[in-house]
Amino acid sequence: MAKNFPTRKDNYSEWYNEIVKRADLAENSDVRGCMVIKPYGYAIWEKMQGALDKMFKDTGHENAYFPLFIPKSYLSKEAAHVEGFAKECAVVTHYRLKNSENGVVVDPEAKLEEELIVRPTSETIIWNTYKNWIQSYRDLPLLINQWANVVRWEMRTRLFLRTAEFLWQEGHTAHATKEEAIEETEKMLGVYSDFAENWMAVSVLKGKKTETERFAGALDTYCIEALMQDGKALQAGTSHFLGQNFAKAFDVTYATKEGKNEHVWATSWGVSTRLMGALIMSHSDDLGLVLPPKIAPTQVVIVPIYKGEDQLNEIAVKANEIVDKLRAKNISVKFDNRNTHKPGWKFAEYEFKGVPTRIAIGPRDLQNNTVEVARRDELTKEVVSIENIDTYIENLLVQIQENLLQKNKNHRAQNTHTVNTYEEFKETLSSKGGFILAHWDGTSETEEKIKKETKATIRCILLDESSAEEGMCIYTGKPSKRKVVFAKAY
């Protein structure tokens, strides 16, 4: 057991906070609700960005960058949109400071004619721009993504899961037809789902949001939902079919082949640094972070065990040979030859940080031409010959990646329950948690009542047709065409 480290069972949220801090991922800043992402945490985010960015480009998207500030009047052009975000906007009212007896103060002379909103999302500024970019069907589809920070003035924040400022990507596309826009929305949901499974080793549900959970301004919001180890759901990504709402609000039209003017169809989709939270809570254990190899900044760490400088030098020769062999196979490896920390300290440290594999080399290994290989996911150790260490590690990393995904799938399967009555629903929710499949009559009123009484929300209506079957709503007894997924959520 790790020193002074809370367990998941004893205090799940404290366990999460401690992992974030002690694995050096992020810390709270002096700015309320805002975090500092530390180098190790940022390196993981960069791995995610790299994989996602490639997937976006492979599906025909290009990156661009739009302003941080949005004129206040833009936000109010789409009614549902402004209503959704109005309560959590940071507003810039002045553009200058001046000195006074009490230090620097806002210069009242420097008031902005029109206030600027710090973007909570960029639909409005982007659609205002697209208006000028789109004239003809020849300009469509327009497939743009931007990597940016956004600000949503949250009351209660938690590192990575909910912060006032966060990093994300937002894709914004314009299409000639409704069908094409819906196809894009679904395609990008697929990209997110693939990324979650194949890179993060997190198995997700794909579904649609109910009307109440829908993005402000969207006709349909699609989502991927992951299940955390405490049985709570986490929305890990969203993809919206925006219909013609923004095209109409910003008057974005195109000339068809026939010469008619029509409004374009829109989508937007995003994932954020919240993925870091999903990653942490999916795989980590009571010894700290556990990272899937494909997302780990360092996949292998080599720790020397030695007495005196001579022995370290001898070990370093072997270690550097291994480093070269692994790098040749594109495996990221770090040889930690610092003399300022003991081997045992290093073992614990890299375990905290979730490095997937560790190689230890000591005097015994030098004699036998072996190394000790430890894997983080299963906490097992094995002595292996140094000869084919590169292929051994290469295979091991693949195994670890697969093992983590399999464990995550098992966890989700074991914590997904089907219920037929409201009593059963409440009982399952309080005793087991997890995803709960149940019939629902399709009304916001029922959804709201269940939420008030149990704190569980409808996470999504599954795209997968297996949940489509006639039944009765667990709350009202009214007819239902399909089961939906309920859970308590982050």
Add this chain to the structure above:
RNA sequence: CGGGAUGUGGCGCAGUCCGGUUAGCGUACCGCUCUGGGGGAGCGGGGGUCGCAAGUUCAAAUCUUGUCAUCCCGACCA
């Protein structure tokens, strides 16, 4: 915005009720020696406007008043 709590070396805390030596402990930090296959040990060392302001007093971390900040629980949320 409602309810509860807390501000004391970098971090975590004790001391406050009942005012009185040089403000203490753990950890982290610096140095030296021994160590080194799972968070090592000994010795030595540095670091504090006790959140801020005013007041009571011979004397305030401790009492009074004000003020600021943060955290937790509710309503809202990627």
